[in-house]
Amino acid sequence: xxxxxxxxxxxxxxxxxxxxxxxxxxxxxxxxxxxxxxxxxxxxxxxxxxxxxxxxxxxxxxxxxxxxxxxxxxxxxxxxxxxxxxxxxxxxxxxxxxxxxxxxxxxxxxxxxxxxxxxxxxxxxxxxxxxxxxxxxxxxxxxxxxxxxxxxxxxxxxxxxxxxxxxxxxxxxxxxxxxxxxxxxxxxxxxxxxxxxxxxxxxxxxxxxxxxxxxxxxxxxxxxxxxxxxxxxxxxxxxxxxxxxxxxxxxxxxxxxxxxxxxxxxxxxxxxxxxxxxxxxxxxxxxxxxxxxxxxxxxxxxxxxxxxxxxxxxxxxxxxxxxxxxxxxxxxxxxxxxxxxxxxxxxxxxxxxxxxxxxxxxxxxxxxxxxxxxxxxxxxxxxxxxxxx
Numbered sequence: 001x002x003x004x005x006x007x008x009x010x011x012x013x014x015x016x017x018x019x020x021x022x023x024x025x026x027x028x029x030x031x032x033x034x035x036x037x038x039x040x041x042x043x044x045x046x047x048x049x050x051x052x053x054x055x056x057x058x059x060x061x062x063x064x065x066x067x068x069x070x071x072x073x074x075x076x077x078x079x080x081x082x083x084x085x086x087x088x089x090x091x092x093x094x095x096x097x098x099x100x101x102x103x104x105x106x107x108x109x110x111x112x113x114x115x116x117x118x119x120x121x122x123x124x125x126x127x128x129x130x131x132x133x134x135x136x137x138x139x140x141x142x143x144x145x146x147x148x149x150x151x152x153x154x155x156x157x158x159x160x161x162x163x164x165x166x167x168x169x170x171x172x173x174x175x176x177x178x179x180x181x182x183x184x185x186x187x188x189x190x191x192x193x194x195x196x197x198x199x200x201x202x203x204x205x206x207x208x209x210x211x212x213x214x215x216x217x218x219x220x221x222x223x224x225x226x227x228x229x230x231x232x233x234x235x236x237x238x239x240x241x242x243x244x245x246x247x248x249x250x251x252x253x254x255x256x257x258x259x260x261x262x263x264x265x266x267x268x269x270x271x272x273x274x275x276x277x278x279x280x281x282x283x284x285x286x287x288x289x290x291x292x293x294x295x296x297x298x299x300x301x302x303x304x305x306x307x308x309x310x311x312x313x314x315x316x317x318x319x320x321x322x323x324x325x326x327x328x329x330x331x332x333x334x335x336x337x338x339x340x341x342x343x344x345x346x347x348x349x350x351x352x353x354x355x356x357x358x359x360x361x362x363x364x365x366x367x368x369x370x371x372x373x374x375x376x377x378x379x380x381x382x383x384x385x386x387x388x389x
Contacts, residue, residue, distance in 0.1 A: 002034050004387040010379040015040030015050075019372040020346075020363045021223050021231060022050035025380050026255040030266050030356040033259060035384065043221030044233050055206060055215045056362045057222070057238065058258065059249045059343030063175040065261060066247035067122050067322025069182045069193055071281050074118070078185040081122075081321075084115035088184045089177060091157075092116050097127065098140055098160040107140050113164045118181060120165045121174040122321045123289045127161025128172035132368075133309075135301040137162060137172075149173055152242030152250065169293045169319060179247020190245040202260045202271040207253030209245045211237075215252060222345060223365040224304075231365060249344065255360050258349060262358040265339060265351045286339055286353065288318040288325055295324055300367075309369035311340065323351075333381040346373040350381070359384060
């Protein structure tokens with residue numbers, strides 16, 4: 001592990017200013033971990049100091065892990081990117097598309113024009129969306145009394161599409177369905193599949209759907225930013241006895257664990273001398289899988305949970321099998337072909353195969369895409385690349 005005081009300074013200054021309550025950030029190269037830092041507090045106003053082994057809700061950073069699990073089963077022939085996913089998930093045999101509401105307020109639905117595939121699910125092109133960024137699906141959920149996805153109730157998945165599979169990129173519950181497909185094809189719960197096939201070989205000892213007493217003792221508290229910019233702690237915890245383990249956002253874990261996962265995509269699928277993914281699978285997951293479609297701005301429909309969200313405005317973004325892809329280099333930061341995504345509580349990661357660098361930065365506050373959290377992500381990334389030369 002290297003001493004990178006210029007990176008420390010960026011992170012410490014942000015917590016000293018009160019931009020975020022606390023932060024843990026780590027980075028690795030192809031040779032191994034090169035940086036770790038923890039600053040600020042786990043919880044306002046007088047919580048314990050942030051430490052590098054602090055546990056966070058990593059939310060949608062779960063998606064890349066679920067996508068990796070699905071691709072292991074593709075390697076084994078138990079799933080296919082191109083089969084209709086209804087072969088393992090009959091619940092999706094007859095998807096319907098929401099086309100608005102009639103004068104009485106009833107939803108207008110029609111059959112989808114093509115079946116949903118695993119490729120659609122892993123690339124967010126199936127037609128599912130989140131109510132946080134889509135008011136029409138929010139209206140549908142209110143009308144039909146559909147619980148939110150964070151409830152981890154099976155009923156939360158019973159949503160129509162908002163476009164035909166393959167027609168657009170939009171962000172939604174796709175990877176939760178992919179997690180269900182992993183369970184059906186493997187015969188294991190999602191958590192058990194992760195533990196055996198991803199966590200054990202990569203050495204991820206602190207990641208899971210349920211909080212153990214040890215994890216709870218190291219847990220960072222969630223915070224909310226008010227309109228005046230102030231931060232305050234809020235109660236937050238995912239259901240500990242969920243109806244389903246949420247492959248789209250259910251994991252708790254540490255920065256060190258997530259960095260170990262990221263290194264699979266720097267090291268051609270290898271971890272600790274074991275081949276977790278085939279090199280050709282890593283390459284496939286890391287390529288544009290949505291053709292001429294683009295990742296778009298997510299316009300908030302629920303400002304308490306998310307601001308408008310877009311990485312690198314003005315730059316083209318694609319999606320692979322589990323990651324956003326930046327085709328262009330970011331000035332002062334990640335190189336072309338970098339992989340990335342994030343979690344609702346302002347957790348972020350990237351993998352830069354071109355430069356052999358991976359980074360992760362974890363905070364716990366909402367709304368998502370918090371400007372000060374994004375500024376800290378950018379500051380961390382640029383300081384890291386400058387320090388590494």
